[in-house]
Amino acid sequence: MTPPSAQTLGLCLCHRCRLACSLATHPHHCPRCGDALHFRKPRAVSRTWALMLAALVLYAPANLLPIMHTQALQKDTSVTILSGVVELWQTGAWDIAVIIFVASIGVPVTKFLVLTLLLITVQRGNRRSRRERTLLYRALELIGYWSMLDVFVAALLSALVQFGLFGAIEPRIGILFFGLVVVLTMLATQSFDPRLIWDSPDHHDR
């Protein structure tokens, strides 16, 4: 048996100041901060969808466009995320290659997959493995910012490797898109309300 939800007890949590308000006395507004009261984050599903789709759209240029430009002694190279990983792997730095791969390809793709899964199951009111899905969501929040690793790598290298004639690394537009992807996926994760997982019509049935 699952414990009763706040809704059934006539309580509602203020999203701004986290005060548990009684709907009986204050049906619309939080008595402490005056914010409008919602049982769930408003339009959580559509907002998450929108942000996630935006991130998905931007993920294409982030991968296709070069993220860094290396200029060293007559040799100019622009690397995209994938070509950078391949180059690292080929030059023997397989450990760094794996880290970059996981951070910049593994994590975002996982996020997209997990978010889509959560959104679809919530919209369908699926009642199976709610606990696991909640765990998934928590994992999603946890790994969210790890994707920023790539952005930091590019930013650090660009700042450090400025040897003028002998070599310089400059960021390229791809890294901006990648950063946007990371930010948008994090926003999407945030705007998702994990309580919706438990809101399916029959929560006694498990």
Added chain:
Amino acid sequence: MTASDKDSQPAEADVRSRPLGLSLVWLVPIVATIVGLSMLFKAWQETGPTIRISFQTAGSLTAEKSPIKYRNVVIGEVADVKLSSDHGQVIVTAKLNREAVDFTRQDSRYWVVRPRIGTEGISGLDTLLSGGFIAADPGTSAHRTESFTGLESPPPVTYGEPGKRFVVKAEDLGSLDIGSPIYYRKVRVGQLVSYELDHSGDSVNMDVFVSAPNDRFVTADTRFWNASGIRIGVSADGVEFDAESLVSVVTGGIAFATPPDGQAEPAETDTSFRLYPTQEAALTPDKGPAQIIRMHFGHSLRGLREGAQVDFKGKKIGEVTEISLDYDPVTETFPVIVDAKVYPQLIGDAYDKLLRTQTIDVGDNQQSLTQALFHQFVRQGLHAEARQNNLLTGQLYVALAFVPGAGTDVVADKNAGAVVEIPTQFTSFDKIQDQLTDIVDRLSQIPFDRIADNLNGSLEELKQTLTSINRDTLPSTRNTLQGIDILVNEMSATLQAATATFAYDSPERQRIGHTLNELERMSRSVRDLSDYLRRHPEALIRGRKEHNTGTLRP
């Protein structure tokens, strides 16, 4: 279940619904799509054409690394390097940038840059560090293509370089090659771009490029000559040494110049010129028609060679073309036949004057004017002689000169054709030799024995003279010296008298002492007076004060 639905209703009712029923958050993916698509579109737009270039060897090209450069700006990248299907060539697939579309014109050129030592020094050293790259030169053709044949060496002249191309025809290529420099006043102004055999096969047509603004120095009258290597010429003038530059010594070169009276109008592109073998040949003014003359010399002409000059009063008017031996059965000798080409117009204005004033008897019409003129000269005594010009090198030249009163009749030799036979004269150098021999002969005829005998006699006489001097002249000299002695004694007596006059107690001396004392007193009074006047200037007007009398001594 139903309870939760009902309970959520009041809160939801409070939310103002937006007119389209769409949350503003959907703007985010829309904007993202627009931005993403635009970026992708831009990236796609920047991907330029893909071309294939065939090379003989791949050099140091690497797929996905080697760039394609134009003026050292990267305009593309080698995507793939592989062998052609028949293994005869290397096919390089390259991706050009979008803005490099001009490089797909049909006459665009591609070549692999590698370290190279050429006429302009060492180039492409940077490829040692960075690896090879393909250099490109955009064409101008209206047609575009995707496959090119790469050049094995860089083109000497790239498109769009200002300047003009000219065609220079030469008998052979010599040591010239593509890239050989073109010099104007020893300044490098262009280079040989290409060459090919003429269709007739008897000349080489060389394409030379003279870059702007120096191309304006090429006019229709410009002469080109081969400036290859070092010229060391030994001629009657001595040893000549000349070279355009060190580069031309190694790789050959072409120089050009315009004669001072040549046109100043720059020549058109593709004007054809002749390549002269030497600067001298190129710059010799137009000689006019040549007249072949023949001379028979009886003596050896060692030192005369083909090309030796023919002089008329010191002016070069032609050159020896052939030297051969003849056999004269009558005298059983081997006279030397020297054929030479002379250019009467080289005499200059004198020639024109000659033609105007002389009435030249053109015997029959088959004779040319110059031939007739030379026949007339021969009648007037024109002779040829081989003269030595340079004693060091022993070079000979042929000098033409008029020998007064030695005119001969012209031998009308039908076989000779247009050749004019010039009578010869014994060489002046040989004369010198003969004179030297003469001198030696005469020297040997000098009677040295008799001269020695005479000298002996003279010496004897000299001895006698000296003896007579000793005997007669010396005693009288001694008398003279004694007279001088007496004179000196008298002089010393006079001096003694003079000394006595000024002795200490002489009256003259005492008088002088008195005079000096008087002078001393006078000067003292003058000094006193001036002292007084300085202290009492009024005394000049008022007179001397009485009480001061004591101060003035007489």
